[in-house]
Structure formats: structure tokens, C-alpha cells
């Protein structure tokens with residue numbers, strides 16, 4: 001298919017290690033496959049959403065492709081979700097969790113072939129209020145320690161060493177973070193925890209399995225709660241994550257729901273798709289707006 005496909009790539013030039021060669025190969029492969037390709041580069045955070053809205057208004061594009069990591073994908077999705085517009089993904093971020101979740105190829109030529117093939121799937125993003133404005137996310141939101149790592153992550157370190165920057169920052173944060181009890185409500189049911197991840201998918205931080213079954217293709221989330229406070233519990237959770245054993249930990253509870261509220265007596269940080277959001281209290285809910293992807297296959 002795709003003879004004559006009109007593709008528009010929205011690229012975040014600051015995502016990942018900022019390598020240009022893979023994107024150039026991706027564009028060349030799309031063109032070789034018969035697509036016409038327009039490329040728009042973002043200039044600031046939030047710009048990908050503006051560009052996607054503008055492209056949709058123009059109405060001249062069959063497929064809007066987000067080239068970046070989960071943050072860029074989420075911004076493009078913010079404009080597209082709930083409309084018939086198809087969205088492609090070229091993984092060019094640091095962790096690329098959604099791309100791994102959906103088995104989207106990283107090799108530029110294979111990624112282009114998949115988009116040109118007409119493959120498709122639908123995912124159901126989540127949403128979180130950001131200063132009174134709903135902000136979409138595609139993979140997960142974190143509250144407490146993991147969000148603190150994102151808040152404290154030095155941008156330069158991330159650019160230089162990619163995902164390793166998270167590990168280094170996490171080790172420092174483990175010593176400095178003050179654990180606070182989080183009051184969590186999932187669809188009205190009350191829990192207490194010291195760290196919460198609200199996840200659409202199975203994966204976290206790259207290829208690490210945080211829960212056995214994701215919910216990308218349906219509304220709702222897996223809510224992963226660490227019930228023990230402290231550095232040791234957090235490091236144990238980190239090790240379990242590396243080994244894919246989080247769901248087996250005795251002090252981890254995993255429940256399913258569509259609306260999650262988190263409060264803390266002392267506000268703690270929140271992150272969505274690896275980007276800083278703000279502080280608690282926070283409400284995370286199903287966006288109610290499906291996203292049509294031009295990649296992957298329906299589960």
C-alpha cells in the first residue's frame with residue numbers, strides 16, 4: 001500500500017542522543033516506498049502538539065509521524081486522540097517505552113516499511129490534569145520516588161549517557177528522597193503506598209517488565225503500589241524491576257482501575273511519560289479518546 005501516502009514527520013530534535021542519521025534513513029525509506037514526506041521540527045516543549053493541530057487543520061496528511069520519545073508521542077497524541085487521524089511512530093527518544101511495548105521496529109527502514117504497510121492498532125491513553133488543563137500520556141505516570149528521579153535528572157547527563165542517567169540519578173535520589181505516605185484511591189477504593197506507578201503498559205524505563213499484562217488496547221490502568229517505605233525497599237524494587245519480578249514482591253500491590261487519585265500530606269513529585277509534571281494531589285483517569293496508530297497490530 002502507501003503509493004502516494006502523504007506523511008508528515010514531527011521531530012523533536014532534542015530527544016534521545018540527537019542522532020540525525022537514523023531519521024534521514026527513515027525519511028529516505030518512506031520516500032523510496034512511494035510516500036511524500038514533510039518534516040517539521042519542534043522548537044520548544046509543547047510545540048509538537050501545536051504542529052500536529054496545524055497539520056490536521058490543513059488536512060493534507062494521511063499519517064502524522066512522531067519522531068522522538070514518549071514525551072513527543074504524547075504531545076502529538078494530545079492533538080490527534082479521539083479523531084480519525086492516523087499516527088505513526090519513529091522511536092528516537094531515550095527510553096522509547098511505548099515503541100518497545102508495541103514492538104515498533106527501531107531500524108529506520110523496517111519502521112518505514114511498517115508504516116507504509118498499512119498496519120494499524122488502537123490504543124487508549126490516560127490523562128492527568130496539568131494546571132487545570134488535561135494532559136495526555138501514552139505509557140505511564142509515576143508519583144513519589146520515580147518522579148523525584150525525573151525531577152532531579154540533569155538534562156545534560158541524560159543527553160550524554162541516555163538511560164544510564166536515570167540509574168545514576170536514582171542512586172543519588174535514594175539517599176536524599178524523603179519517603180511520604182501516599183493516600184491512593186483507585187475507582188473509589190482506598191490504599192496506602194510509598195510509591196505509585198500508573199501504567200498503561202507492561203514495560204517501564206525501557207524494556208523492564210513492571211506488571212505482567214498491560215492495558216494499551218483498552219481503557220484503564222494497572223496501578224502498581226510499593227507499600228514499604230525507605231531506601232532498601234526502593235532498591236529491592238529496582239532489582240525486581242531489572243529481573244522482571246515486581247509482581248512477585250510481597251510489598252507490591254497491583255490493582256486495575258480507570259480513575260486514580262493520589263494525595264500526600266507533604267506534596268511529592270509527579271511525572272508522566274518520563275517528563276516532569278508537578279506535585280500531588282493528582283488525578284489520573286482514562287482519556288476516553290482512542291488513538292489510531294499506523295503501527296503495530298491489534299492485540
Ligand SMILES: Nc1ncnc2c1ncn2[C@@H]1O[C@H](COP(=O)(O)OP(=O)(O)OP(=O)(O)O)[C@@H](O)[C@H]1O
Nearest residue numbers: 015016043044045068069070071072093094095096
Ligand atoms: N525543541 C524542543 N526543545 C526543548 N524541548 C522539547 C523540544 N521539543 C520537544 N521538547 C520536549 O522534550 C520532552 C522530551 O522528549 P521525548 O520524550 O520525546 O524524548 P526523551 O525524553 O529523550 O525520550 P523518552 O521519553 O523515550 O525517554 C518532550 O516531552 C517535549 O515536551
